[in-house]
Amino acid sequence: MKTKYEYPLISCICITHNCPELLLKSIISFEHQDYPNKELVISYPSTDETSRNLIEKVIRLSQLNIIQVEREKEESLGSARNLAVTNANGNYICTWDDDDWHHPERLTYQMNTILSDQQYKASMIRRVILYNKATSIAYLSVSYNWSGTLLCEKELINSILTKPLTVLKTLH
Numbered sequence: 001m002k003t004k005y006e007y008p009l010i011s012c013i014c015i016t017h018n019c020p021e022l023l024l025k026s027i028i029s030f031e032h033q034d035y036p037n038k039e040l041v042i043s044y045p046s047t048d049e050t051s052r053n054l055i056e057k058v059i060r061l062s063q064l065n066i067i068q069v070e071r072e073k074e075e076s077l078g079s080a081r082n083l084a085v086t087n088a089n090g091n092y093i094c095t096w097d098d099d100d101w102h103h104p105e106r107l108t109y110q111m112n113t114i115l116s117d118q119q120y121k122a123s124m125i126r127r128v129i130l131y132n133k134a135t136s137i138a139y140l141s142v143s144y145n146w147s148g149t150l151l152c153e154k155e156l157i158n159s160i161l162t163k164p165l166t167v168l169k170t171l172h
Contacts, residue, residue: 012041
């Protein structure tokens with residue numbers, strides 16, 4: 001079995017705001033990922049004591065690698081993401097929306113795709129299962145670049161304004 005040090009660190013970026021139930025489900029989904037070298041960077045407003053308390057409790061009770069990032073209350077989503085990326089330790093960044101659930105092999109699948117072909121620095125999943133909670137029905141999406149499934153090199157995010165997006169590989 002390979003050790004976690006043979007796997008590049010993936011920093012999953014989770015932006016939340018006063019949604020503790022969704023955040024807890026997202027943390028559980030992160031915990032169940034089979035990829036061995038990962039961290040969850042959770043950004044929340046400084047006024048969101050519920051999220052802060054939940055995160056601190058999870059850190060105390062688990063061995064998950066979690067980084068807390070408190071942000072200003074009025075900060076935009078883009079600024080919150082940028083701050084979270086700045087605090088991330090990984091060479092790879094993954095979007096991890098607090099209202100999404102992921103298959104336990106998501107990180108492994110996407111990282112293997114990137115590492116198997118060095119021409120690509122990023123991947124997105126093109127088809128996802130959408131669940132309608134009101135009707136308890138799941139649907140397979142149309143083919144689309146789902147931004148909530150982005151996994152890419154951190155350097156790509158840091159230089160996104162100067163590089164063309166031709167380095168993106170999508171998964172069908």
